[in-house]
Amino acid sequence: MKINQTVNNSTQFKVLSENQIEEIFYSALEVLERTGGVIYHEEALELFKNSHAIVEGNRVRIPTTMVEEALNFYPRKITLKGRNGKRSLHLQKDTVAFGTGSDLPFTYDRKSGERRRTSYNDVTNAAKLVDALDNYDFFMSHGIVGDAPNPQTYDRHQFMAMLENCTKPMVLTSVDGEGLEDLWKMGCMIQGGEDEFRLNPSFVAYIEPISPLKNDRTAVEKLLFAAEKKIPAMYTPCPSSGATAPATIAGMLVQSLAETLLATVMCHLKNPGMPLIMGGVTTVLDMKQSSYSYGAPELSLASAANTDISKWLNLLMFSTGGCSDSKILDEQAAAEQMMNLFYSYLSGANLIHDVGYIDHGTNASLESLVLNQEMMGMVKQFGKGINTDDEHLALDLIEKQGPGGEYVTTDHTFEHWKEWFLPKLQDRSDYETWVKNGSKTMGDRVKERTQHLLDNYKPEPLEEGLKKELWKVVEDADKRHA
């Protein structure tokens, strides 16, 4: 027996020290007391007026005590259950899930090679791939249903497109409070009622403040509705360092934490104990192209730091990875996606979204989803760390095979090589074999795999009765908005 041992069951990664996190936290509290935020929503302002906060016009300043109180009420665990009936997604500290992003206006058409607008059909195809590929744990729509009959109800159509081919838990964007209400009703139908949905939510609602420190009517409307019904939701700031946040990462983290903390208080005033998740797409504005960068190393660094903060606050975290600024799926895309996948995974964020994004969040690519499946596998392998028990130290084996011996045929190898990552798309062949097999690039292999999955994968269909009921909600919404 040994004592005083520490074993790393996984790799360890942290950007900020505890003291640095405290600095950022105190600073965010200072922002809320000194600067505050603006809110464009009557009920929310009323809630703050009836509290110890100071409300002047739309400006709200919040004392630290209110923040500290609110922070005590958020769950450290949320479990999601997709329509496949599996409670597959346990959001809890250092448990990581990967998923796509949403709403991409354009799609990279695989046949023509051209960029065109995204449609319902593109979303069903993305749904199919996400269902088929096991490294994806949750689904956001990837593309936007741009051909919905009415932009005011596109969110319900999008949910249907997603449900058609994907059985996994989801993260949903919505048009407004009414949209979210419909999505929630649909979620309740799938799970078997409001109470079941509360215990087994099938989706998380995606909501955003407007950096810097602004909360618009629609976002607050959604947030308060989520609080009322206890729908899991993230309120995820999307600051661009140097434009809508300070150009320093620390300053950006302070500001976005202040935005998050304001939301924790607002939800707490509405209905204590809502499953709120912290978020953030924290990146820089490219100062040459004036674009919001999804491939900058600063995105990886700031996101990982943000996750450190979330863990210290005991909040669950929605983060970003697997995304790129590159216009097409090329070397740049692979490099950037790999980098932000890797660090978001190591940071231990709970929901990592935007996997597969190219063209800084404007272009959808099914092939990108397939490439990322492979890269997520590599990243997860690294995260496993190194087992150092007797079996893995293999002393007896080293002694047995001795100097000059071989390991290929041993029982030990037969047993343990299966712990390795098994590439499906990476090519590790010798040159002659590669030529014989058609000299295919990674891009070629990704294309073939994508087509194969689209042609052959059959997701569990949505039950017909339920499908009808769900469409009814969508049609009612369309009638209301006709």
Add this chain to the structure above:
Amino acid sequence: MSYDLGKITETLIQGKVDRLTELTQEAIDSNAEPAKILNEGLLPGMDNVGEKWKNGEMFMPEVLRCAKAMSKSMDILRPRLTEGELGSAGTLVIGTVAGDLHDIGKDLVGMMFEGAGYKVINIGIDQPNENFVNAAIEHKPDVLGMSALLTTTMPRMGEVVNSLKEAGIRDQITVMVGGAPVTEEYAQEIGADLYGANASTAVDVTREYFAKAKN
């Protein structure tokens, strides 16, 4: 008192906002012709900045500082310049369409136009169609810019174009559109005159357009 137009050019390139305002005021107090301050002091400076920006020698924060300096200096000069003297430096009204809260893209476009000497009226985000039309009537801008970042809000831009027609002022205004889901093709479809893929091309495209119109 004396003035030094070369100093004005230099100070502008350095992006020294307060210093440039002082120098502009001093030049005026020394009876320099406003048109001369503009043409021989400021514009060569902004041309130089524009060139450096294109060559990748200057970046957004530097360029926009120069633009801010230019704009403050223009605030002093503009009332003293005749229509003809203003030359290409016209007025831009810009805003984000109804239902759309994306802010920063159109702000950057506005700042770049300020750098080109334009007077910029930024009417803000989430602006109902009639606000664009009213602002067009009130400010008589040379260019009306609309920003839409959402597939769902893009159609507002075409609606505004139609409202401008109904108000009978469509011919008097150059309509320019932009935003992530907006394309050149879409701009043509809805009857806009100009499309700007980003803040700096927006200025170039506008300049070319007016230069052509003159010839």
